[in-house]
Amino acid sequence: MKFFSLFFAALCLGMWATPCLKGAETKRPNILFIFADDWGRYASIYSEVNGPGGLNDVVRTPNFDRIAREGVLFRNAHVNAPSCTPCRSSLLSGQYFWRTGRGAILRGAVWDEKIPSYPLLLKDAGYHIGKTYKVWGPGTPADAPYGGQKYAFQKAGGRFNKFSQNVTAMVAQGKDAEAAKQELYHEVLGNFRDFLSAREPGTPFCYWFGPTNVHRSWQQGSGKALWQIDPDTLKGKMPPFLPDVPEVREDLADYFGEIQALDNAIGLLVEDLTKRGELENTLIVISGDHGAPGFPHGKCNLYDFGTGVSLAIAGPGVKGGRVVDDFVNLPDLAPTFLETGGVAVPEVMTGKSLWSILKSDKSGQVDESRTWVVTGRERHVENARADYMPYPQRAIHTADHLLIINFKPDRYPMGDPYRLDSADPPTYEEIRDETRATLPDEDSGPTKAWLVGQRNTPEWKAHFDWVYGKRPRVELYDLKKDPHQTKNVAEDPTYAAVKAGLEKRLLDELQRTGDPRLVDDGKFFETPPMSGPLNDAEAKRGAGRKKAAAPGN
Numbered sequence: 001m002k003f004f005s006l007f008f009a010a011l012c013l014g015m016w017a018t019p020c021l022k023g024a025e026t027k028r029p030n031i032l033f034i035f036a037d038d039w040g041r042y043a044s045i046y047s048e049v050n051g052p053g054g055l056n057d058v059v060r061t062p063n064f065d066r067i068a069r070e071g072v073l074f075r076n077a078h079v080n081a082p083s084c085t086p087c088r089s090s091l092l093s094g095q096y097f098w099r100t101g102r103g104a105i106l107r108g109a110v111w112d113e114k115i116p117s118y119p120l121l122l123k124d125a126g127y128h129i130g131k132t133y134k135v136w137g138p139g140t141p142a143d144a145p146y147g148g149q150k151y152a153f154q155k156a157g158g159r160f161n162k163f164s165q166n167v168t169a170m171v172a173q174g175k176d177a178e179a180a181k182q183e184l185y186h187e188v189l190g191n192f193r194d195f196l197s198a199r200e201p202g203t204p205f206c207y208w209f210g211p212t213n214v215h216r217s218w219q220q221g222s223g224k225a226l227w228q229i230d231p232d233t234l235k236g237k238m239p240p241f242l243p244d245v246p247e248v249r250e251d252l253a254d255y256f257g258e259i260q261a262l263d264n265a266i267g268l269l270v271e272d273l274t275k276r277g278e279l280e281n282t283l284i285v286i287s288g289d290h291g292a293p294g295f296p297h298g299k300c301n302l303y304d305f306g307t308g309v310s311l312a313i314a315g316p317g318v319k320g321g322r323v324v325d326d327f328v329n330l331p332d333l334a335p336t337f338l339e340t341g342g343v344a345v346p347e348v349m350t351g352k353s354l355w356s357i358l359k360s361d362k363s364g365q366v367d368e369s370r371t372w373v374v375t376g377r378e379r380h381v382e383n384a385r386a387d388y389m390p391y392p393q394r395a396i397h398t399a400d401h402l403l404i405i406n407f408k409p410d411r412y413p414m415g416d417p418y419r420l421d422s423a424d425p426p427t428y429e430e431i432r433d434e435t436r437a438t439l440p441d442e443d444s445g446p447t448k449a450w451l452v453g454q455r456n457t458p459e460w461k462a463h464f465d466w467v468y469g470k471r472p473r474v475e476l477y478d479l480k481k482d483p484h485q486t487k488n489v490a491e492d493p494t495y496a497a498v499k500a501g502l503e504k505r506l507l508d509e510l511q512r513t514g515d516p517r518l519v520d521d522g523k524f525f526e527t528p529p530m531s532g533p534l535n536d537a538e539a540k541r542g543a544g545r546k547k548a549a550a551p552g553n
Contacts, residue, residue, distance in 0.1 A: 028341055029316050030282040031122075031206040032269060033333075035091075036262050037084065037134060037215035038299060039288025041308040043259075045073060049323050058233050059256040063267035064312060067284055069321065071314025072358060077328045078373050078397060082290035082299055082306040083380045085109045087330065088136045091289075092117040094334030094349035098376060098515045105390075107382035108529050111136065116346045118334040119151075122206045125343045128199035131208040132191040133161060153198070156190025159183070163213040163261045164222035164254065177226060181261070188265045192272060204341065211265060214258045216293045216443045217433070223253030227260050239305065239484045241297040241467055243460065247450040248295075255292060283315030283340050285333065294445030296467035300380050300414065302395040302404050303485045307375045313358060322363045326370035327397065328354065350513055372398045374509050378517075378525045381440040384415030388532040390525055391415075391441065392517055396506040402485055403502040404475040407522060414468050415440040420455065428453055439468055474499065 045065040047056035080090040081097040081104075089103030090096060093115050097103070102110040123129045130151045159166045163184060170180035192207070199205055223229040231249035238244040242252070266286060273279040288309045292298035297305040311328065314320055331351035338345050339353045357366045365371075375397065379390035392407040406413070418438040419425050426437040432449035435442075442448055451467070454460035476490040476499050489495045510517065516524035524530060 028204040032284045034209045034286040036288040037212040038293040039214045040291035061263040063263045067314045068312035071320045073323045074311040077311035078307040079290045087289040090331045094351040105379040128203045128205045130195040134210040153195040157187035161212040164219035168219045218254045223257035227257040229253040248447045251446045287311045294443035300441045318358045327373045329373045384440040402477045409473045414442045
């Protein structure tokens with residue numbers, strides 16, 4: 001049995017046996033949080049526990065898999081918002097993103113210093129805190145919660161964040177590919193060592209490693225060139241919303257290559273902790289801030305491909321060797337980290353600590369109350385629509401169903417199809433390289449460029465309209481029959497009771513937690529600066545886009 005084999009592996013390794021929570025007869029544990037930009041639920045261990053036949057058959061992540069085996073692997077972890085800044089706002093604050101003010105949007109985000117954040121609370125409790133690469137943004141003040149330069153340790157270099165581009169360039173100059181990779185790994189390790197050297201002896205640490213290499217863009221063809229991932233091995237494994245064609249398979253293989261680079265970095269950090277004798281007293285948490293970028297149904301969507309993420313936790317006090325089915329929202333990590341450090345969890349946090357799960361010896365469903373999570377979205381790219389309006393969505397995910405409310409179904413979910421019907425449509429290269437060329441809420445890349453280029457062909461027009469067209473107010477999917485969420489059954493009378501029950505549960509949770517979207521038709525999110533141009537230059541650009549989007553242009 002897979003669960004038993006994982007448990008047996010952890011027992012054999014004998015790691016992390018010491019209790020770590022407040023009141024235990026031991027020093028406070030360190031916290032290593034590895035949080036990768038745009039990394040969805042893609043790791044080889046998920047192929048093992050969920051069964052073969054999907055995309056995870058192709059990706060190889062032995063270092064993540066090791067942490068998952070020695071600790072707890074979560075099968076139903078979701079971000080609260082599938083867009084970087086609101087996702088990170090919710091994670092830092094331990095609250096739903098809609099409770100974080102201007103932290104709930106990407107462009108124009110401002111951190112409200114009245115909101116407690118777990119890193120600064122740990123710092124106040126005596127932890128040495130620091131980060132490398134991305135935590136929160138954009139435009140983070142130096143003293144913002146963990147996001148600015150005040151706590152940054154990255155003098156060793158940041159080339160890892162353009163991994164495939166930098167390695168490819170070095171190879172073109174005559175360097176061996178493995179030697180080129182090692183240069184970038186050396187920077188990762190150097191930054192971590194600088195962080196550890198800066199702490200006072202005996203002080204516990206809380207370190208955030210936030211690489212952005214998994215974020216667009218990547219070197220086209222790098223999956224095969226640098227990682228020997230043959231795109232053809234993906235043939236027949238693609239979910240229905242991704243065209244099973246060579247261009248898309250290659251793009252996905254390149255994405256997996258960046259994930260494998262991330263996995264090697266995980267191994268470096270764990271190895272360094274082992275050599276220092278710190279591993280047994282370090283809680284390791286590994287995840288990412290939403291699904292795949294630049295692919296239909298991924299980043300900026302509330303489908304599982306957009307909100308589902310990898311999550312593994314191991315360390316002192318964690319009873320390992322388990323696969324857990326409990327639904328987890330990433331805001332749950334903030335109270336988990338605070339409880340790890342013996343710090344009181346602020347009442348304002350809506351997230352719930354995971355320690356009751358981590359201390360359990362059960363697999364499968366551990367906490368009977370964790371059978372659903374809520375996700376949502378407002379604004380991503382600031383001028384994705386000519387009028388600067390957001391695309392407000394909220395969703396409830398359960399084991400059996402996904403229900404999504406699209407509060408403004410008259411708007412395009414991935415942004416306006418700028419110039420697509422004009423006399424001068426954007427070129428393939430523009431769409432591949434520039435996110436704002438058209439449909440701006442989906443990142444640029446070869447997949448987007450290929451599919452937009454096929455939008456008027458008989459074979460792909462319906463597919464294009466499905467993934468980029470307007471959506472109904474309510475979507476409901478039966479996950480047992482339709483795991484990839486391809487058939488909306490919201491209007492099927494057979495599902496009337498399910499639809500009503502889930503919609504009520506979702507709206508009750510939004511009401512309970514003070515979601516501004518339910519007040520005055522979402523006025524808070526529909527009014528500048530939460531929507532609309534932030535300055536005159538943006539207003540002019542918006543006017544130009546509105547003209548370009550008008551019929552006949």
